[in-house]
Amino acid sequence: MNATGPVNGLSVDVEDWFQVGAFETVIAKDDWPRLADRVERNCDAILALFDAGGVKGTFFTLGWVAERHPALMRRIVDAGHEIASHGWDHDRVFRLGAAAFREDLVRSRKAIEDAAGTPVTGYRAPSFSIDARTPWAFEVLAEQGYAYSSSVAPVVHDHYGWREAPRFAFHPLPGSDLIEIPVTTALFAGRRLAAGGGGFFRVLPYGFSRWAIRQVNREGRPAVFYFHPWEIDAAQPRVDNAPLRSRIRHYTNLAVMEAKLRQLVAEFRWGRMDDLAARESARAMRLAA
C-alpha cells in the first residue's frame, strides 16, 4: 500500500438488515428477534477485508446487537479495532428527548462494554440524528463521559442533516473536551455534498468518493467514512412491502460493495475514530494556543 495524506476515519455502523430506518414503517421492533440474523457473518467478512488491507477502524454498534453477539464483539476488539456506541435500538436522537436519550446511552454502553470487555468512549447517533432540533444532546454526551461523537451530517438530506454545522471537527460545548467529528462532505459549486459513505458510496460510481476524499485530504483534513454490514450482503432477505424508494436505496449495488471497499481501503490511509478524535483535539488546541 502506498497511500499518502491524512489518516482518515473508517467506521462501520453495526446493525442488521431489518434495523435500518428505511424499513421502520414495515418491520416492527417486536419482530426483530424472529428475523434472520446476518450481522455476525457480515461483520466477519468486514474483519477479513480490513485485515487483508492492513487497516483498523471503529465499529459503532447497537446495544441490541452487542447483547446478542458477545463473541463477535470480542473478535472485533481482538483484531485491534475500536468498539463504540450506536445507541440501543436505532431510535433517532431527535425523537427521544434528553431524558430518554440519557437512558438509551446508559443501556447501550453497558451492553456493549459487558460484551466487548473494553470501555466505550465514542458515539454515533442513529441516522446522524443530532441536529438543530437537539441542543441538549451534546450536554448529555459530555455528562455521560463520552470523549467524542460522530453524529452530525452537516448537509441537507431528505432524512437528516444539520446544514449550519461545521464541516470538520468542533467542540460543541464551552469548557468541555467533547469533540464532534461530522461525517464527510465535499464542496461542489459552493454547495456541500454528502460524501461520507453509506448509500452514496454504494450507489454512485467509486470515482465520486475518490474525488470527494481527495478534495478533503487536499484541504489537509481527514475524511470520515461509514458503511453498514448489510451493504455487503447480496443474499439478505428481501423486504418486498417497503416503499419503492427505500428498496431502491437499500438493494442497489450490494454485490459490488466489497470490491469497492477493497479499492477504498487500498487507496487512502485509514484508522480508528478514537485516534482521529485525539488528533483533531490536539489540532484544535494548537490553533487555540
Ligand SMILES: [Zn+2]
Ligand atoms: Zn445506523
